[in-house]
Amino acid sequence: MKFSFKALSIGAAIASLAVAAPIEVAKRDANSDRIAACFINLLLTRSWPGTCQAAVAVPLGLIKTITINQMSMDFTPADPWAPTTSSNSVVATMLSIPGITLPIDSIRQHIILTDNGVQIGNIETPWSAASVNGGTLTSSFPSSTLAVFPTSHKAFSNFIGSLSAAKTKTVTLQGAVDAKLNFGIFGHLTIPGIGFKTDTVFQGLNGLTEIKYLYLIDNNYDFANNKMTMTTIVNIKNPSNLSLKLGDVNFSTSSAGEYVGISTIKNLNLVPGDNYVISGTVLEIGRDAAFKFLNSLETADGTLVMSGFNATSSDEALNAGLGALKSNLVVPKQFQGSTVSQPPYKNWSLKVLPTTKTDGLVDITATFASPYYGYPFEMTSDEPADKDNYAFVKGVSNDVDQLRLFEFRNTLHFKVSGTGSTTVTFKANIIGFVQRDRTRVEQLVKYAAANGGIPVDFWWVAGGIVNSDGLQRSELDWGTSGTGLGGVKIATGADFASILDSVPA
DSSP: OOOOHHHHHHHHHHHHHHTTSOSSSSOOOHHHHHHHHHHHHHHHHOOOOHHHHHHHHSTTSSEEEEEEEEEEEEOOSSSTTOOEEEEEEEEEEEOOOTTOOOOEEEEEEEEEEEETTEEEEEEEOOOEEEEEETTEEEEEEEEEEEEEOGGGHHHHHHHHHHHHHOSEEEEEEEEEEEEEEEOGGGOEEEEEEEEEEEEEEEEOOGGGOBEEEEEEEEEEEEGGGTEEEEEEEEEEOBOSSEEEEEEEEEEEEEETTEEEEEEEEEEEEEOSBOOEEEEEEEEETTSHHHHHHHHHTTTSOEEEEEEOOTTSOSOHHHHHHHTTOEEEEEEOGGGTTOOOSSOSEEEEEEEEOTTHHHHOEEEEEEEEEOOSTTOOEEEEESSOTTOOOEEEEOSSOTTTTTOEEEEOOSOOOEEEOSSOEEEEEEEEEOHHHHTSOHHHHHHHHHHHHHHSEEEEEEEOEEEEEETTOOOOEEEEEOSTTTTTOOOEEEEOOGGGGGGGGGSOO
16 A cells, blocks of 8 residues: 555645544534544654553544445254354445545454344454545455344244344444554554444345235145145345344244145245245145135135244244245146246257167157256256156148157256256157058158257156255156246157158058
8 A cells, every 4th residue: 555645745634624623614522623633643753652542442533324235144053042144235434534534454353232222142254354535434244143142043034034024123222443554565453443323224035925926836635634736936026234044944834824834945045136946835624714715726826924923933033023924826827827937948959879779769859958047957857757758749740730749758868056957869650650650751751851849848747856956856847837837849850751661651
């Protein structure tokens, strides 16, 4: 850091005046003037007497306001009364000292969090980089424990409850900041115990009222226990400036005012804005209300009300606070309107092999991706037991449409990340052709030669694992209807004409 001797000379003149008179025309309190004079003198002499330390130690001395633009809280540590916190944007407004920018380059914070007059706990942050622009100090702090005071457990749960339910939440931050001033070739000087006490406003969760149904992954029935698990991807809109790691969260779920089951979101991590999460709702279909809800979906949309209750979280501190959450989830009629995050497949092609005539197998190549909103996917079976999956012609002619172009035979297996893709070649049966007359197949061959491919739809219920959770699902609708994407084109080449060798004359 470079210092101008001319600037220091001017500063010396200002310093001599600052001791005797206010720096600004507007009225200022005596302590503010004393602090200003102390820092000007510090820049000139690097002297920091006890009177200056006392001046900055008062709660409304150097630091006037603090704004936390973003806060992360992790409630998954073993001790429920010791969640961790961090922030990537803390902005403090400091006492204005005309012409002076304090060379603070790192700070350490000692914070006491107070809500409704009750001191809840304290946060001790490590040293973090900081910068000053005029009278504005900008910093952040990495993961630091919020140690809830033993006498403030109830107050902390109440704080979480109001933060969950309200649009905004005002809390008091008080304590002290240790600051390191960088004097370039002259080294650093640490000023400890710069006091502060200020109210700051957090944007609250507002009850997480905005939960939107996006996509049905599958429905699994457990008839022995009269239960059905409806697994969906939903979008939870977080209106706050809080990022929250909540662990597994359960909601008591009702329809038309009557209990129907429990909805669970595992490892719920919320960031500001959109959050695409997997929700599993176990409907107790032996209950009248649950049975009526499922039946109503045949003809109309249905609404599930998801509410916090006494078993929402296994975290003792968090559980009491999340009881304030209450959200509506509208499930569309017959689960229509499901929207994938990206097409699960593209770039299909079919190759007839020299051996196709004898074994009825062709090579199918396609590029696959996860349609599950950023969650990884593993295809474990393209044709689970008791399923009949196939591609059928659609859009050629009345005579040819509905012909099975190929049938899956459980040879397609792949893993893909939530955002990546993979291209796979696998075997499929063309046995559907030998069950049709040659004239229709000849029409299809002519169409493929003229158009470079064949339009198809898929009837396809696959088996796989979503989000690497180890749960084998066998009712994943990968058909063109289920994905809502419509038909695809299977590219073909000159070899496709040899398919006629597999069809009886």
